[in-house]
Amino acid sequence: MIETKSVIVEPFGKTQACQEVSLFHLKNSKGVEAVLTNYGATLVSFMCPDRDGNIEDIVLGFDNIEAYEKDECYIGSTVGRNCNRIAEGKFELAGKEFNLPINNGPNHLHGGIDAFNKRVWGSEVCDENSVKFTLRSVSNENGYPGNLDISVQYTLNDNNELRIDYRGFTDELTLCNLTNHSYFNLTGGCKSSVLNHELKISASCFTPVDENMIPTGEMMPVKSSPFDFTTFKTLKADWNQDENDQLKIANGYDHNFALDEDEEIRVQAIDPRSGRRLTVKSSQPGLHLYTGNFLKQDIIGKEGKPYENQDGFCLECQYFPNAINVGDFTSPVLSPDDKYEEFIVFKVDSI
Known part of the structure; x- marks a missing residue:
């Protein structure tokens, strides 16, 4: 184990290709700790106190690199070049059509096969309590044009904010749309499902999907629908999939919300039992809410x-x-x- 500034670095084993992987521990003065790995630029754990001061992990993950290599749910990882779905894996750029690998029904999902979530990234401990991961995605990788150089920097401060900064440069026209795919469970240690969590999303509209989970292009008002999270409600409040075609298609929530531009706070999530609250800020225009509808795949998580x-x-x-x-x-x-x-900024506190 190596301590660099206030960041502790330790080995996390080797990939099947014999690439060494590390864990990076960021910890603040409040006892909040974020653990990252350079495999997939992934958030491995996020240790946060409840209202009684009990510090527990609020994200899903794995105890070893072997499990991350087998994971097909993108748990905790950075996804790209283009996160989410591209219909039939096709798009046109500067008059040329590009065809991407199909890996989700008839669609291209999260950058394709062995994408950013399956890569070992370069790593650099930066300022106090910050680590930067870097990656070059070469031209034609997963069908995308242009060489793309990207960095993902995680920083934890004493306001209990874990900030993720994304930067990218290319040498020709390409797509770049990155996100973090952490699965949150504010009970701590995944004591129960998240259906009793309360959410508030600053979005007046969402983008409904067709039977292949591709947005129809319509911006539909959330008012008087199961997608109205403009005031706090539990995830299970409108969960009756038999009464809503959108929820039925996706087996739950797996939808994009068009965030209101005038709201700094994009999302708030609360676990009433523990009192933990997660607040999200972001520069990006959309928020995709996914309720882990396909997690049950014989996935063995932490402990x-x-x-x-x-x-x-x-x-x-x-x-x-x-x-x-x-x-x-x-x-x-x-x-x-x-x-x-x-x-993206994930802030944790308790109420």
Whole structure:
């Protein structure tokens, strides 16, 4: 174990390709600790106090690198080049059509096969309580044009904020749309499902999907629908999938919300039992809420716990799904003349 500044670095084993992987511990003066690995630029654990001061882990994950290599649910990882779905894996850029690997029904999902979540990233301990992961994605990797150089920097401060800064540069037109795919469970140690968690999302509209989970292009008001989280309600409050086609298609929530531009706080989540609260801020226009509808795949998590459906929820800040093919959505296109710069902040406290 090596202590660099206030960041503790320790070995996390080797991949099947014999690449060494490390854990990076960021800890603040309040006892909050974030543990990262350079495999997938992944958030491995996030230790936070409840209202009584009991510090427990609020994200799903694994105890060893072997489990992360087998994982197909993107648990805790950085996903890209283009997170979420692209319809039929096709898009056009500068008059040329590109075809990407199909890995989710008829669609391309989260950058393709062996994408950013399965790569060993470069790592650098930066300022106090900060680590930066770097990666070059070469041209034509998973079908994307252009060489893309990206960095993902995690910083933990004494306000209990874990900030993620994304930066990217390319040498030709390409797509860049990155997010973090952590599964949160504020009970601590995944004591129960997340259906009793209360959420508030600053979004007046969401993007409904077709039978293949691709947005129809419509911006639908959330009012008077199961997607209305403009005031706090539990995830299970409108869970009756038989009464809502959108929930039935996705087996729960697996939908993008169009975030209100005038709201700094994008999402708040509360576990009433522990009192833990998670507050999310982001520069990105969309928030994809996923309620872990396909977690039950014989996945054995930390301390030997089998994960079940709805044991965690994801708050994926990003550009809208399939945005490259929908003219009214914010474009994920990055040019050599621009740089990709976005951020997400996860703040924890208790009530």
